[in-house]
Amino acid sequence: MDLVFRARRVITPQGEIACDVGVVDGRIVAVEPFPAGRRIDSPNVVHLADDEVLLPGLVDTHVHVNDPGRSEWEGFETATRAAAAGGVTTIIDMPLNSIPPTVELAALEIKRKAAANVSVDVGFWGGIVPGNLADLKPLHEAGVFGFKCFLLHSGVDEFPAVTTAELEAALRELATLDALTIVHAEDAHTVRDSEPDYAGFLASRPREAENRAISDVVELTRKTGARTHILHLSSSDALHIIEGAHRDRLPVTAETCPHYLTFTAEEIHDGQTEFKCCPPIREAENREALWQGLRDGVIELVVSDHSPSTVELKAGDFATAWGGIASLQLGLPAVWTGARERGFHLTDVVRWMATHPARQVGLETKGAIEVGKDADLVVFAPDETFVVDKNKLHHRNPVTPYHGRSLHGVVRQTWLRGKETSQTQGKLLRRGEA
Incomplete structure (x- = not known):
């Protein structure tokens, strides 16, 4: 063996x-329980x-790196260093906030x-935007x-939203490729302009906006047979819609x-814009229902x-x-802090944050400690507890709502294919190659 990890506590699929x-050679070739197994x-x-x-190293499939074009917001060097510090060994970068957005082959090569x-x-x-239907297959190849779209303004003009009809056309195309479509699901007709205070912002993006959009995505999935995924679910009211899709055996998933x-609307005060995200952080009872959605x-x-951002x-x-929330380095301790308070185990956290993503x-070689997987550990x-200091994070800009919050769980080492991340470099992945 090139390297052996010996531990009394290892989270495996068993x-x-x-x-x-x-x-x-960077792969796990043996998992030997002891004392019964051989050393x-x-x-x-x-x-x-x-x-x-x-x-196992975490897999974060929802990261905005913003590079190139808005690298002053974040960049690949800082984002991936933050990921490694937080126990994340694989990220999938979103197609927008960078310039150009990843909506055609040339833009992918630039990125x-x-x-x-x-x-x-x-x-x-x-990305799926109006007018790029012909670009989807070349990007897939x-x-x-997979492909992301918005059902309302994305926040940046160069990545416009699609209509329901445009999304249906894209789903029909992507169904022939068995490609995954991931959707920012808020209904554009329900969302309205925000007031400057948090109560006004929350009211401007009500749960109904998510519920309507998610219902639309489920029905389009039913019509087209395409695989779809609901991004950043905030409205617990929509859980029954997704559960219904599962009962109907539709290929719909949610994150x-x-x-x-972690946070609740009740604790956010006017002016605390580090908490602003879309869809918004909602009330305490909504948070607990999301935890129940994970349990179920x-x-x-x-x-x-x-x-x-800056x-x-x-x-x-x-x-x-x-x-937008800056949290790439803090996801594992934040989730573990909440999970342990509610009776969950590290096996649950690994399933949510590594295996399922x-x-x-x-x-196929990521997300678990078992023979044949990459030694991402x-x-x-x-x-161990720590208090978050925004100035000690590796994110490019020192802005996070977690600043000053006490969290459980410290990442002491991160290994990528059997080497400490400080001693090696990551790879650029292509679907089907890893």
Whole structure:
């Protein structure tokens, strides 16, 4: 073996066990439980401390890197360094907020060139916008992991929303490719202009906006047979719509984000625009219903929706500030803090944040500690606490609603294909190749 990890607590698909994990050429080649199994020999053994747990590297399928074009908001170097520090070993970059957006083949190549220096593995989503139907198949063949669209203004003019008819046409095309479509589902006719205070902002993007849009996506899935995924679910009222789609065996999945599971509308004060995101953070009872959606399996993924901007763009009021949460480095401790309070286990967190995201995008070598997978591994101290300091994060701009919050769980080491992330570089991934 090139390397062996020896730990009393390892999160595997079979549950939490004590075992040796053997690595050769960056892949896991043995998982030997002890004391019943044989000890694996290697000149390089990483002994985990008694307070540490070995996790698979997380897979974050919802990250806005914004590079090129808006690299002052974030860039591949800073984003992937933050990911590694947070135990995330694979990210899939969203097609918008960069310039040009990833809506044609030439733009994808520009983005790949911008990602020359990455600390973790990086894949890319393509985009669906009015008029690019002919670009979808070439992007798919070039290895994007699926296609994103908006049903209302995206926040940037160069990535316009699609109508229901345009989305249906795209879904019919993508169904022939078995390609995944991921949807920012808020109804444009229900959302209205925001007032400057948080109550006004929340009222401008009511739950009904999500519920209507998600219902539309489910019906289009039923008509076209395409695979669809609901992004950043905020409205717990929509859980029954998604559950109904599952009962009808429709290929619809859903995710939520750490900020919807952590914060509540009641604790957000006027002027605290670091909390602004779209759809918005809702009331405490809504948060608890989202946790129940995870428990019931209606929500299958938890991913960051890391959407940073400059300090200046996040300033002002809730009518004018940029709507996005910076949290890529903090997703694991944020979710674990909430999960442990509600009786969940690390096996649940790994399923939501590693196994299911990897499965969703077809990353067969990611998301679990088992033979044949990449040795993407995280040494995690689940009982250690820390207070978030925005100035110590690797994100390019020191803006996050988690600043000053005490969280459980510290990432002590992150390994990518059997090497510490500080000693190696990530790869650019193509669908079907990993």
